[in-house]
Amino acid sequence: MKVKFVLNGVERDFEVKAGEYLLDTLRKHNILSVKKGCDASSCGVCTVLKNGKPVLSCSILTARCEGLSITTVEGEKAEVEKFYSYFGAEGADQCGFCNPATALTVIAMKRELKNPSESAIRQYMVGNLCRCSGYVAQNKAILNYLEDQS
Amino acid sequence: MKTVNKAIPSVDGLGIMLGRPAFTDDLADVSSLIVKVLRSPHAFARIKSINKEKALNLSGVEMVLTHQDFPRKPFTRAGQGYPEPSPHDKFVLDEYVRYVGDEVAAVVAKDEETAEAALALLDVEYDILEPVLNYQEAMDHKAVVHPEPEIHEMFPIGFEPKRNIAAAYGMDFGNLDDAFSESDVIIEETFTTQAQAHVMMEPHTVNARLDVQNRLIIYSSTQTPFHVRRILSQALAIPMHKIRVIKPRVGGGFGGKQAIHGELLVAWVTYKTGKPAKMVYTRKEVFESSYTRHPMTLKIKLGATKSGKLKAIDWYVLSNTGAYGEHALTVFMVAGSKVLPLYNKVDAARFHGHVVYTNHTPAGAYRGYGAIQGNFALESAVDILCEKLQIDPIVFRRKNMILEGETSPVFEIMGEGTEGTAMNMETCKLDYCLDKGLELIDWKNKYPRVPLENGKIKSVGMALAMQGSGIPYIDMGAATIKLNDDGFYNLTVGATDIGQGSDTILAQIAAETLDVPIEKVVVYSSDTDLTPFDVGAYASSTTFVSGNAVYKAARHMREMIVKEAAEILDVDTSEIVFGGDVILVKNSEATISMRDLSNRITYNEDQKQLTATSSYYGTKSPPPFMAGFIEIDIDPETGEIDIVDYVSVVDCGVPINIKLAQGQVEGGIVQGLGMAHFEVVKSSSKGQLITNDLLKYKIPTSADIPKLTTAFAKSYEDSGPYGAKSVGEIGIDTPPAALANAVYNALGVRITDLPITSEKIILALQNKKNKESH
Incomplete structure (x- = not known):
């Protein structure tokens, strides 16, 4: 079946199977920033922005994306570069498998929350699992980014 | 120090955050056959028969592999140096399954859906055996987990499989009885620790293809690419020179990717069919069929x-x-x-x-x-x-x-x-x-x-x-540094960055020693064809062992540059002052930039390639x-x-x-x-x-x-x-x-x-x- 949605600012047609998930469609179309980390919608590494809000692309049928706007880090290069300058400075990246998803979630948070407290930030990020960093350096980078860039 | 002991961002962090292809599955051939494993529903069983006919008749199924397809040669997946201190007690596939999740058979199909469908069509008859589930009772249990005669230890490790003992050891020093009798207070306590799962965010992932020289090219999310090459060769009887293992970016390991996982089956499929193949563990497989911490x-x-x-x-x-x-x-x-x-x-x-x-x-x-x-x-x-x-x-x-x-x-x-x-x-x-x-x-x-x-x-x-x-005396790491025209360097290391940042810190060590900014040291790691050997990322070895190798190689490169500069500037090497981007002569105006020096020896006079390779093992x-x-x-x-x-x-x-x-x-x-x-x-x-x-x-x-x-x-x-x-x-x-x-x-x-x-x-x-x- 055919589905039309805006991917990273460009309206595109996608030929998909009925039961195909957005994660698989995106990876098939060379959007490799979205990763598959689990089978139970519980790790966060497949996060994309659906009309600006972070969602798990492993749980969304591509067929239901008709008319939506889907954004990945590939479509947020300038903002990701800005965020990375804080993230890298804290040495928060480590293996990086979750980093595109983390960046997208932070960018969405910046647009959604006004001056979030540290604990509000930690709550917002709760669905983005990271096994490497211990989170504290990440949270410090997020705080610095939000303070400077909001 | 200019570069070492500083907070330098990871050399690859931004590119990875931007989603550039870096991880193993990002690099899989798009036409890869999908390899999936049928896993045991029983804790302990003998496979009486596997009827693969129905699965093979399904359109899009390339092959079904069972224990009959592999040489019966025990090995260990542990991913350690050779000979390993782990018993050789595993077969690629075996007629026994020893835990829920153990490998029964593998299907190879054109896509995920077909592979899943084929798994469901495999008809397996099991002879269910009494399992050993409580480890407190495992020793001398009437059920023996490994009764097979071919398994063995590589050197004495206390291996007694008939008693369910994989290893044993004892040591003491001093006189324990005296020491306790001279103690005023004695305490005794028993502690227990649980199995813990690694939960690296990237599941175990591997893909393979043949190159134009008919060699097996394997991309693997591994901590030990050189051990993977050796173990594949030993277990599958494929000559080692026919195998190249490339470790791309690894999405976390924590020891879980020291051992090898899907590499054996995927390598075998590509070797036999000539077609690209791949395998990505599901999260359930990561939990059930990889490893845990020892309880x-x-x-x-x-x-x-x-x-x-x-x-x-x-x-x-x-x-x-x-x-x-x-x-x-x-x-x-x-x-x-x-x-x-x-x-x-x-x-x-x-x-x-x-x-x-x-x-x-x-x-x-x-x-x-x-x-x-x-x-x-x-x-x-x-x-x-x-x-x-x-x-x-x-x-x-x-x-x-x-x-x-x-x-x-x-x-x-x-x-x-x-x-x-x-x-x-x-x-x-x-x-x-x-x-x-x-x-x-x-x-x-x-x-x-x-x-x-x-x-x-x-x-x-x-x-x-x-x-x-x-x-000490076991783990070895090596590094090669190459001087390029325009005066920058390549650093190739066998050391395996799995997210801990070893590419960055090894480049820092080289940059510090060669007195250049880190940008002038381009690092590439862990490719069995292109980089020198390293045991891999384990045992807290990288900074100390691989870092020492990089330091030695960089010192060696400096010496070679000093020698070249001395010849060009016509002075004794003792007169040369190495200044990173520029070479000076003591008490003299004479000087040559690294750019000019490298361009000269590349294009103009007395042309040559400068490379320095060093290795290190700890004493x-x-x-x-x-x-x-x-x-x-x-x-x-x-x-x-x-x-x-x-x-x-x-x-x-x-x-x-x-x-x-x-x-x-x-x-x-x-x-x-x-x-x-x-x-x-x-x-x-x-x-x-x-x-x-x-x-x-x-x-x-x-x-x-x-x-x-x-x-x-x-x-x-x-x-x-x-x-x-x-x-x-x-x-x-x-x-x-x-x-x-x-x-x-x-x-x-x-x-x-x-x-x-x-x-x-x-x-x-x-x-x-x-x-x-x-």
């Missing part, structure tokens, strides 16, 4: 004098290796060898035990590698002893712990599967770590407990720890040390624990990259807290894994960890590159004992069975109340 039972007896001198340690460990013996001996030995030396002044000590087979998911390497289990037992026991002695545990530790310039007989006696290596602690700032940690956690105002207005109790607890820096393994302190607020009604802060003060020599070293420590702390507090691999009474997804197996989230305080001791290890020791594992060791000690300090109950959950605390409080009222 252990640790019985420990300590004796001390009234004045607080620790006299004797007697220690028995029973370790559960699950269905296969990967890392069985060595993880168990590290429980002693990287814990006992903390208290080096004892008169006598004994460490002995067994590692048993059971019908569970195999245990393997996991960050800490036995030291976290051993640390929980010993550092809990020390607090128990101090309570009985009525001595402050800080005073006791100060009096008995290892100090700079000292040694322990354990270093010489215990290696990893072999004898050890005697060494003095040229750097050991444990005294500083202890003092600084007490200050940072504000111990004097919080120890042992402070009742809070909200009814909770604030308390603190602590533990000391040590680890190693590679395995000792200087341990990093740390003191870890936890502050908790605990609710005495519910047992709920709020982790308020975790203070780590670490002696890892000079941190090559301050922020990345801090990341290693903090990442370790949080994994250790997960193990200490709530992570546990659970299976049913029939051996089926219950915790097989991230909803049932919880790892710490951003909301669980409010604060970590990490500091480094000023320390310079002469044998390390720029004074560095390794830092990859040390962070994980202290949280279990520190938390157990904090809970005791708060409530007076001692939890000896990990994880320390609220439920166990409440039960212990009830037991205590019942005892007191009787």
Whole structure:
């Protein structure tokens, strides 16, 4: 079946199977920033922005994306570069498998929350699992980014 | 120093955040055949028959592989140097399945859906056998997990498979009986530690293709590309020169990717069909069919004098290796060898035990590698002893712990599967770590407990720890540095960046030595065709072992450049001053830039390629040390624990990259807290894994960890590159004992069975109340 949605600012047609998930469609179309980390919608590494809000692309049928706007880090290069300058400075990246998803979630948070407290930030990020960093350096980078860039 | 001991961002961090293809599955051939494994529903069974006809008749199915398709040659997937200290007890596929999730057969199909459908069409008849599920009863159990005659050890490791013993070991020094009889206080306690799952975010992933020279090109998410090449060659009887293993970006490992996983099947499929093939573990497979940390039972007896001198340690460990013996001996030995030396002044000590087979998911390497289990037992026991002695545990530790310039007989006696290596602690700032940690956690105002207005109790607890820096005389790393025209360098290393940042810190070491900004050192790692050898990312070896190799190679490159410059400038090499981007001559105006020098030798005169290759193996393994302190607020009604802060003060020599070293420590702390507090691999009474997804197996989230305080001791290890020791594992060791000690300090109950959950605390409080009222 055919589905039309805006991917990273460009309206595109996608030929998909009925039961195909957005994660698989995106990876098939060379959007490799979205990763598959689990089978139970519980790790966060497949996060994309659906009309600006972070969602798990492993749980969304591509067929239901008709008319939506889907954004990945590939479509947020300038903002990701800005965020990375804080993230890298804290040495928060480590293996990086979750980093595109983390960046997208932070960018969405910046647009959604006004001056979030540290604990509000930690709550917002709760669905983005990271096994490497211990989170504290990440949270410090997020705080610095939000303070400077909001 | 210009580059080392600075907080330089990772060389590849931005590109990865931008989603550029970097990880193994990003690099798979789009036409790859999909390899999927049928996994055993039984904990122990013999496969009577596999009817593959229906599956083979399904359109799009390329092949079905069973144990009959492979040479019957035992090997180990452990991913260690050769010969391995792990028994050769695994076949690519076998007619026996030994745990729920073990490999029965593999299907190969054009896509995921077809492969899944084909799995469902395989008809397997099992002869179900009685499994061994309780490791306490495994030794001499009437059911034998490995009855097959072909399996063997590579050198004596105490291997007795007929008794379900994968490995055994014992050592002692001093006179234990005398030491205990001279002790005024003796305590004995048994501790148990659970299986923990690695939960690296990237599942185990591999893909393969043939190149134009008909060679097998394997992309693998591995910590040990050179070992993967060797093991594939040995197990599949494919000549080693026909195999190239490329390690792309790895999405976390923590020991779980030291061993090999899907590589064997995928390599075989491509080798046989000539077609690209791939395999990505599902999260369920990662939980069920990779590895866990070894569960252990640790019985420990300590004796001390009234004045607080620790006299004797007697220690028995029973370790559960699950269905296969990967890392069985060595993880168990590290429980002693990287814990006992903390208290080096004892008169006598004994460490002995067994590692048993059971019908569970195999245990393997996991960050800490036995030291976290051993640390929980010993550092809990020390607090128990101090309570009985009525001595402050800080005073006791100060009096008995290892100090700079000292040694322990354990270093010489215990290696990893072999004898050890005697060494003095040229750097050991444990005294500083202890003092600084007490200050940072504000111990004097919080120890042992402070009742809070909200009814909770604030308390603190602590533990000391040590680890190693590679395995002496075994682990080897190598590096090549090439000078390019325009005056920049390539650094190729066998060392394996799995997210810990080794590419960055090795480039820093080269850049510092060659006196250039890090941008002028282009690093490429872990490709068995293109980079020199390295054992891989394990045993906290990279900074110390691979770092020393890089340092040596960079020094060698400097010497070669000085020689070239001396010829060009027509002076003696002793007159040359190496200035990184420019070469100068002492007391002279003569000079040549590196750009001109490199362009000249590339294009114009006396043309040549300058490369320097060096390798390094340690003749000792200087341990990093740390003191870890936890502050908790605990609710005495519910047992709920709020982790308020975790203070780590670490002696890892000079941190090559301050922020990345801090990341290693903090990442370790949080994994250790997960193990200490709530992570546990659970299976049913029939051996089926219950915790097989991230909803049932919880790892710490951003909301669980409010604060970590990490500091480094000023320390310079002469044998390390720029004074560095390794830092990859040390962070994980202290949280279990520190938390157990904090809970005791708060409530007076001692939890000896990990994880320390609220439920166990409440039960212990009830037991205590019942005892007191009787």
